[in-house]
Each structure stands twice: as structure tokens, then as C-alpha cells.
Amino acid sequence: MIEINDLTKFYGKGESRFKALDGVSVSINDGEFIVILGASGSGKSTFLNVISGLETADGGTVAYDGQQLDKMSEKELTKFRRENTAYIFQQYYLLPHLNVEKNVRMGADLNNNKDYLKFIEAVGLSEKRKKFPSELSGGEQQRVAIARALAKNPKVLFLDEPTGALDETTGRLVLDYIIKLQKEQCFTMIMVTHNANIAETADKIIRMNSGKIVSVTENTNKKTAYEIGW
């Protein structure tokens, strides 16, 4: 369980100083699929960065099963990331000089996962496993990023606008695949998006505005990636 309590985060100095997170508190249960929804500048990406330990908060706490992130040293935080989390970014961030297989090994080796080829197969890229990122389409690159993240067997998967750079067809395909895997493997999934349609696929929707949570809604009418509007 992830417990987030009274998080605050400031950016800038002097007159340009502003509050990106303003007393955010929420609890996330294990195995939940959460969508954080909000307009640009609402603080959703900052929230994701802070709860995933990529950035430190100026106030408040984030605790994973009672373990507080702000109490961890840099070494402990690295170990925590190694054992618990994985990320998928809008811009993929694949390593350009390594082929698909070796990019996926980046995640797999951390968990000593020798069976990483099944993730490449699962994202439908078995035949392209020797290709380099520059030889793949945007959708294929995002699928590699998914395989890389999942090969790590994470307990929590963070996604920052994972379909933001994809066209509708590829976006639906990628989203559908992530949701299926989350159901199968029961990891916690926290996704940031500005697309309200995508939120309809989640278990819980957290809406943010001006650095605050404005609502937390249980989604009783979950839809698949092919049922939502785009």
C-alpha cells in the first residue's frame, strides 16, 4: 500500500516561486490501476515524480508498506527502485545504440530475469528483437519500453502519458496491452494523463488541479481500451 500524506512541492525562487503540489494526501492499494488526470500545469507529473522517488518533496511523506521514501538514503532509494518500481515515459527513452533485446535486458538483468524474451514476444516484437530503436516506429518503441519495464517484474509501474506520442490505433493497442498485463500480473499501476477518455479504463481516478487533488473517484464502469473515445 502506498500512503501519501500532505505532500507539498515548490518550484522557482523569489517572486516566481510557486506551489506545484499543495497538501496532497491519498492512499493507493496494492494491485490498483490509478489514473491521475489533470490539465497541463495541474501538478500531475510532479506528483508522479515525487511518489516514485525521482524528486523529493518539500513537505509531507510518501510511504510504501510503511517505508518512508524521505527517510531513505540515496543508496536505499536506488535499492528501492531496483526492487520495486519501473517506468514508462511518453518519449520512450530507449538506449539508441542497443537493439530491442538488449534494451529489454536493461530491465531484466536487475531482477536476474533470464526469461525476458517472453516479454518481447508478448509485445509482438519477436521478429524485430535485433532491430535498433531508430529502425522502429513510435508505437514499436513504446512497446519495447513496456517490455523493458515489465521484464523487471515491478511491484509498482509508473506511466507518464504513455500514449501521448502515439496515433489512435497504436495508442489503443499499447493501452490494451498494458491493462491486460496489469490484470494478469496484479502489479500496482499509476498512470498520468490529460486524456479523460483513458481514465475510464482505470480502477480509480484522481483528478488534480493547481497542485491539489480535487476528487478521487472509484470507477465502477471500467471500459477497455477499444471501448473508450480517443
Place this chain on the structure above:
Amino acid sequence: MIVSIKDSVKLFGISIMTCCAVTVCNLFLNYYIDLKSIADLIDNQYAQAFYDAQIMTAKVVCAVSGGCLAATTVVMLFFYIKHYIDSHSRQIGILKALGYSDFKIAKGFSVFGLSVLVGCLIGYLLSFLLMPQFYELQNEDGYLPELSVHQHWILFVLLVVAPTLLFALIAVCYSLLKLNQPCVNLLKGIVKSKGKNRNSKDKKNFVAEMRSSVLRSRKTLVFFIAFSSFCFSAMIQMSSSMDELASEMMGLMILIIGIVLAFTTLYIAVTTVIRSNQKNIAMMRVFGYDSSDCKHSVLDGYRPAAYIGFVIGSVYQYLLLKIMVDIVFAGIEGVPNYEFDFPIFFITLGIFIVVYEGIMFAYGRSMKQIPLKQIMSE
């Protein structure tokens, strides 16, 4: 114009390299020309043999150090231009898409010649500061008639004007060659040289694979690291022999040049490799790799090149001094016998290990400072 004078300032490595080359070459060439002017005044056999040896020394030193440093400067210039085009590919792509010709863009790279001009000018002036003492030491035993320092404009043209123009021309030609690629590749930032699939090495773990890929992606840096340790090894060992073979001043000059070249080249190589892998390092840390994994994958691949450079430097300095003593100064009285100095070799090796590994350790630690948020905000 996409390339500005400010960009030229960043090529301080070239300025330092050319400064060292011109200092040494102008010292010896100026001495050579002044020495030639007193050829008729030599009246005995000893003086003639000494004169011939001095002439030969000037030629050898200029050819070896000047040639070696000029070649390295060309490699460094190529490296800077390639690096500049790679890191500004989008802007260049936009210019090409707007209709700018390759030549019009390439012309801008001629400003890189300014860094050569700065280095050559400083080196030229510096050599004149050292020249009076250098002349005195060269003729310490008084074999030759008294020699005074004269300034020769031909050397100014050859060592300052010509290299500036030549390097500006090389910069334009090389950038023209590198710009000859489809506009869309530049816009998308697609690098011409892709990685290679090596099935036999697929069993390697990720960190080892990453290490090989970092090495393959920037081969010029392997040369720079090897050159850096080559300078360190050759110049320190050579300078320690200079007390006996030449003079303290010569030894100190060689030592300073060696250390400046070694650290400048190492700094350029290591900062470039870290900067160009910043995103990859951040991504590795996001996934939970620690800073020692990052160091292993980004920096440790260069270690063999560094030690090979050290060995080559040791052999080079031995052969050069052996040739100078046994061939160039063969007929001169009082020149001591020269043999490979093992104690100095091991002391230099010890210092090298401490300095090199210490620097790599410090750079490895600095990878912790790369902000993870940077990758998220791009």
C-alpha cells in the same frame, strides 16, 4: 549563422594543443634558423659535430612533436565537428529544410579556425619568453659562437597564419562531408553510424553490453584516452631523463607540456562521454542501477586504452631518447649513456594508476549528481 564565435571558444582543447605544438616548434625552428646563420663561424671539429647535432635535434623535435600534435589536433577538430553536428542536428536539419545549401552551413564552421589562431598566437608569444634562456642552455658548454635571438616572420606565417587558415579550411571540408546526409535524418536526429548486432556477444549482461556499445559509439574518445595516458607516460619519463641529458629547464618544459596535454585530453574525453550518455545514465538510475553500475558501463571500457597508451608512451620516449643519444649526439663528447629507466617507469606507472583511477572514481561519483527529473522534463 549556426556556428558562433562562442562555440569556437569551447574548443579550448584545440587551443591548448596548438599552443604546446607552436611553443615547442617555434623554440626549435627559431633556434635552427639562427644557428644556420652562424654556420660559417664554426672553426673546429668539436663545434661542427655539436652544431650538426643541434641542427638534427631541432629537425627531429619539430617533426616528432609538431607532427604528432598537429595530427592529434586534426583528430580533435574532426571530433568536435562531428559532435557539434550530432548535437545540433535538428537546427541544421531545419536550415537545410529551409533551403540553405550544405556549403553555406559548412562555411560557418570556419570560425573553428579561431581556436587554432588563439592557441598558435599564445604559443608563439610564449616561445619568445622562453627563448633567451633556451638559447643559453643549448650552448651551455660554449662550443658554438654566441647566438642571439632574432624574430623570423616566416615562422610567424608558418606557425600562426598558415595553421589558422588550414584548420579553417579543414573544418569547412570535413563539415561539408558530414552534412551530406538526408535532411530528414538530421531533423529526426538519426545518427548515420548505427550499432551493430553481434550475436556471439548476446550472452553478455546489460552493463557489459552497454560498456561495449558506449565504446563503439564514440571510437575517437578511445584515441583521446590513449593519447592522454601516452602524453602522461612519455613526457614524465622523458622529463626525468632531461636533467642528465639536457637541462632542468628542458625537463620542466616537457613535464608541463605533458601534464597539460594529458589532463586536457582526458577532461575532454571523459566529460564528452558522460554528457553524451547523460540520458542513458539517468535512465539506468531511474531503473535502479547504482552509480558503480553506471561507471562500469560508461567509463570502465576505456581502461584498456588508457593502459595501452601508457605502455606505448614508455616505449616511444625510450626509442626517441635512444635515437637522440646514440645517433644524433653520437660524436659529441660528454653525452651520457642512455638506458631504459625502470625505477622511473614504475614510479610513473604508480602515479598514473592513482591519478587515472582517482579521476575515474570522481567522475563515477559525479554521475549521482545527474538530476533524474531532467529526463522527465524533456
